[in-house]
Amino acid sequence: DGGITQSPKYLFRKEGQNVTLSCEQNLNHDAMYWYRQDPGQGLRLIYYSQIVNDFQKGDIAEGYSVSREKKESFPLTVTSAQKNPTAFYLCASSIAESYTFGSGTRLTVV
Amino acid sequence: GNSVTQMEGPVTLSEEAFLTINCTYTATGYPSLFWYVQYPGEGLQLLLKATKADDKGSNKGFEATYRKETTSFHLEKGSVQVSDSAVYFCALIRPGAGSYQLTFGKGTKLSVIP
Numbered sequence: 694d695g696g697i698t699q700s701p702k703y704l705f706r707k708e709g710q711n712v713t714l715s716c717e718q719n720l721n722h723d724a725m726y727w728y729r730q731d732p733g734q735g736l737r738l739i740y741y742s743q744i745v746n747d748f749q750k751g752d753i754a755e756g757y758s759v760s761r762e763k764k765e766s767f768p769l770t771v772t773s774a775q776k777n778p779t780a781f782y783l784c785a786s787s788i789a790e791s792y793t794f795g796s797g798t799r800l801t802v803v
Numbered sequence: 804g805n806s807v808t809q810m811e812g813p814v815t816l817s818e819e820a821f822l823t824i825n826c827t828y829t830a831t832g833y834p835s836l837f838w839y840v841q842y843p844g845e846g847l848q849l850l851l852k853a854t855k856a857d858d859k860g861s862n863k864g865f866e867a868t869y870r871k872e873t874t875s876f877h878l879e880k881g882s883v884q885v886s887d888s889a890v891y892f893c894a895l896i897r898p899g900a901g902s903y904q905l906t907f908g909k910g911t912k913l914s915v916i917p
Contacts, residue, residue, distance in 0.1 A: 699846075724902070724903065726904075733909060733910075734909060735892065735907045735908055735909035735910050736847075736892070736905075736907045736910075738904065741902070741904065743902055783846055783847070785846075785847075787903055789903055790835055790852075790854075790896050790903050792847075792849070792905065794846035794847040794848070795846050796844075796845050796846045797844075797845070797846050
């Protein structure tokens, strides 16, 4: 079955460390997205990519980085510059207005 | 810019009660409108959508009508079940912006008690 896979489901990071969240899709979608979800804040766009080797900043890109070397993969790195990284991170892919979301990664800084 | 405003939660209802979650939007042109649902610990699933004025989206007993004159897309269900407990997000995509970016409301948490 086609879908989008995020891993790991839970991730713990020490302060000052970088950590990379994985997102893989086999839907042949060109566009991919990363969102951050905090209680009461809804979903905020971090980065998006409409095509391989190209990506754009979203509303809250500071402290994050991405790459898009393959159509299937859009990993997100949370760097030590992100002041408050504890959150739920959702990856999505789309073709036109049809979106598919992953099941999320919960990142906790310890 | 584009924005979506939905009613604050949490909302707690008894089983079989009537549900309304209000959603209004600000956008130029004619956006497509969506309701997504998020069950605990999961990603988002599309619940229903409408792409033009006066369209009614429906799924699993939920309905929402695209009202251009009031810029609204309120979600309704006649009789909620415990299994409807989730967070509901109203969202829009504004066409012609060069990409199909979703703009979300802040979400409304619904709890249905037996």
